[in-house]
Structures are given as C-alpha cells and as structure tokens.
Amino acid sequence: MKTKNLSFHSLIGCIMCFSSVYAVCPDQTLLAPGTISGTTCGAGNDCLLRPSEDMEIEVEIPEDGLWTISLCGSEFDTYLYIGTDCGLQDACANDNSCANGASECYCLDLLAGPYIVTIEGFAETICGNFTLNVSSCQAGRSR
Numbered sequence: 803m804k805t806k807n808l809s810f811h812s813l814i815g816c817i818m819c820f821s822s823v824y825a826v827c828p829d830q831t832l833l834a835p836g837t838i839s840g841t842t843c844g845a846g847n848d849c850l851l852r853p854s855e856d857m858e859i860e861v862e863i864p865e866d867g868l869w870t871i872s873l874c875g876s877e878f879d880t881y882l883y884i885g886t887d888c889g890l891q892d893a894c895a896n897d898n899s900c901a902n903g904a905s906e907c908y909c910l911d912l913l914a915g916p917y918i919v920t921i922e923g924f925a926e927t928i929c930g931n932f933t934l935n936v937s938s939c940q941a942g943r944s945r
Contacts, residue, residue: 827888828860834936843929854923861917868909868939874900878930883920909939
C-alpha cells in the first residue's frame, strides 16, 4: 500500500479519504491502456463514497481522447467512481452497466493525465475480486 504526504490544496480534494495528514490514495497505479486485477476484501473503507471496502487506483491516461474504464467481468456487484483526485467523482460514477452487476464508464472524453478510479461494493457488506480494464474507444465501435 502506497501513502503520500498531502499539501493543503491536495487535502481539500481528498477530504473524503484521508487519515491524519496521510491519504491511502492510490492503492495501485495503472498506465492506460491496460488491465489490473485485485480484491476489495480486506482493503478497508478508505474513501467514504460508499460504506463498503474499496480500492483506489491511479490511472494515467496517456493522451486526450475517448476511454472506457470497465469493471465488467468482476466477481461482485461493483460501484465505480472516476475523479481527478482522491474521493472525487467528477469524471464519472456508475452502477450496474454490465450484465453481472459490475460497472463501466463507456467512452469518456478524457484529457491526458492522472485519474483516481475508486472501486466499491454496492453495499456495506459486499466485497470481492475485480478486474479493471482501461481501453481507448475505437472509431465506429458500438455497444
């Protein structure tokens, strides 16, 4: 688990997920496009977006464009938040876009840079294994 010391300005953006002057944000990092797997079970509830255990993953988007951030294929009912800082959902929030109750933000128009993806269970007692897939949307691709 990675911790980082936060400035006052960063602390304001991360107000929902901090402990003392350190935030457990992010837990992991991913350079897009790519896939990362893990579990929220035992991860703790670092961000108070929902009452469940969560994982925060910093995703580095390499170029401006349309990107899909998906938890389809995860093994539990997920809730997905995407923000420009820890604890935010200013880029997307989603529940149940996939057939199995997992979440997906489809073809978001994102600027290059880091985003924090927060993976939560739908309810307080729900946790499980997830697969986070970040991919560029292809021209002409339909759902």
